[in-house]
Amino acid sequence: MQSSPRNPAVEPLFQPLRVGDVAVPNRIVMAPLTRNRAGGGNAPTELMARYYSQRAGAGLIVAEATQIRPDGQGYLYTPGIHSDEQVAGWRRVTDAVHEAGGRMALQLWHVGRISHTSLLNGEAPIAPSAIRAEAKTYTANGFEPVSEPRALEASEIPGLVADYARAAERARDAGFDLVEIHAANGYLIEQFLKDGANQRTDDYGGSIENRARLLFEVTDAIIEAVGAGRVGIRISPVTPANGISESDPTPLYEHVVDGLAARGLAYVHIIEGATGGDREFQPFDYAALRRRFPGCWMANNGYTPAMAGEAVASGYADLVAFGRSFISNPDLVQRIALDAPMQKADSSTFYGGDERGYTDYPFMEQAATA
Numbered sequence: 001m002q003s004s005p006r007n008p009a010v011e012p013l014f015q016p017l018r019v020g021d022v023a024v025p026n027r028i029v030m031a032p033l034t035r036n037r038a039g040g041g042n043a044p045t046e047l048m049a050r051y052y053s054q055r056a057g058a059g060l061i062v063a064e065a066t067q068i069r070p071d072g073q074g075y076l077y078t079p080g081i082h083s084d085e086q087v088a089g090w091r092r093v094t095d096a097v098h099e100a101g102g103r104m105a106l107q108l109w110h111v112g113r114i115s116h117t118s119l120l121n122g123e124a125p126i127a128p129s130a131i132r133a134e135a136k137t138y139t140a141n142g143f144e145p146v147s148e149p150r151a152l153e154a155s156e157i158p159g160l161v162a163d164y165a166r167a168a169e170r171a172r173d174a175g176f177d178l179v180e181i182h183a184a185n186g187y188l189i190e191q192f193l194k195d196g197a198n199q200r201t202d203d204y205g206g207s208i209e210n211r212a213r214l215l216f217e218v219t220d221a222i223i224e225a226v227g228a229g230r231v232g233i234r235i236s237p238v239t240p241a242n243g244i245s246e247s248d249p250t251p252l253y254e255h256v257v258d259g260l261a262a263r264g265l266a267y268v269h270i271i272e273g274a275t276g277g278d279r280e281f282q283p284f285d286y287a288a289l290r291r292r293f294p295g296c297w298m299a300n301n302g303y304t305p306a307m308a309g310e311a312v313a314s315g316y317a318d319l320v321a322f323g324r325s326f327i328s329n330p331d332l333v334q335r336i337a338l339d340a341p342m343q344k345a346d347s348s349t350f351y352g353g354d355e356r357g358y359t360d361y362p363f364m365e366q367a368a369t370a
């Protein structure tokens with residue numbers, strides 16, 4: 001059935017592909033989605049294993065953003081990948097997804113300045129420069145403005161890079177097929193990249209080469225740990241998410257993508273426009289950027305199945321990531337193949353809570369008999 005979908009416009013999404021070292025049966029990716037349902041010690045739970053295994057029909061699942069170390073956390077109840085308990089929790093998740101026939105990447109995250117002292121034992125968040133973001137985070141007191149960060153010392157950077165590599169090793173030990181470096185949405189790596197957040201005067205600030213230095217040091221350390229064929233990265237050249245800004249994104253991202261191409265990364269995952277919002281937020285030539293990268297190109301942001309089919313047919317994208325529609329349609333791949341109706345996602349249950357709005361969205365057969 002999946003090899004001959006009812007709607008010819010989505011046929012290109014059902015061609016298998018190699019993504020670095022990993023073979024995927026279709027081009028439909030579950031986007032990383034923060035759901036704030038980790039358990040004690042920020043470890044993944046059985047409920048999370050159920051949620052992800054329900055969605056194993058995806059060509060690839062990119063698990064939610066996961067902090068690489070304690071000061072990488074910016075919101076309550078997000079999972080980590082720095083303790084043995086967290087590795088054991090993720091192992092139950094990847095086992096469940098693999099048993100259900102799926103493949104899974106872990107998104108490696110450090111929030112940088114998008115955090116609050118109450119989540120960091122009273123310490124200030126770290127950032128390239130001591131510039132507070134115009135952004136809110138979610139703490140025990142609800143939504144609160146983020147705290148003023150402190151500028152990371154250059155001497156602290158080797159330890160940070162090593163912690164990214166250690167997290168990648170732990171992800172491999174937890175059974176993930178790939179890791180995805182989170183270099184998007186106004187978090188730490190993007191704070192270094194973009195001039196609205198980086199005013200450093202050392203080797204990590206100023207020129208494009210310097211602002212991209214942390215990204216490449218992290219990428220190289222992770223490649224060393226798990227191999228380039230198991231590493232992807234997420235970027236968002238023009239997003240305003242979490243108060244980030246860049247005065248000249250085109251040359252910055254040409255430099256970034258050229259460096260990623262030279263390193264043979266498995267994939268680049270790109271958010272077009274404003275994250276979760278306007279695709280046309282700011283003009284940017286995504287097709288020109290894509291032509292600089294020979295590996296797999298994963299497109300994201302507001303794609304319909306027909307748009308995704310066209311993006312793959314045209315050669316622009318190899319994979320397309322879907323977010324909201326995967327929340328409310330665990331069998332999204334089958335629904336796309338059958339041109340079946342889509343269920344709408346309830347945004348009131350996106351962040352935090354229990355199984356409601358998480359693992360209780362019906363599959364098609366259930367929906368038909370409900």
Ligand code: 8OZ
Nearest residue numbers: 034065075184185241275
């Ligand atoms: C929504 C809420 C909290 C975090 C991202 C990790 O934007 C996130 C995130 C999304 O990349």
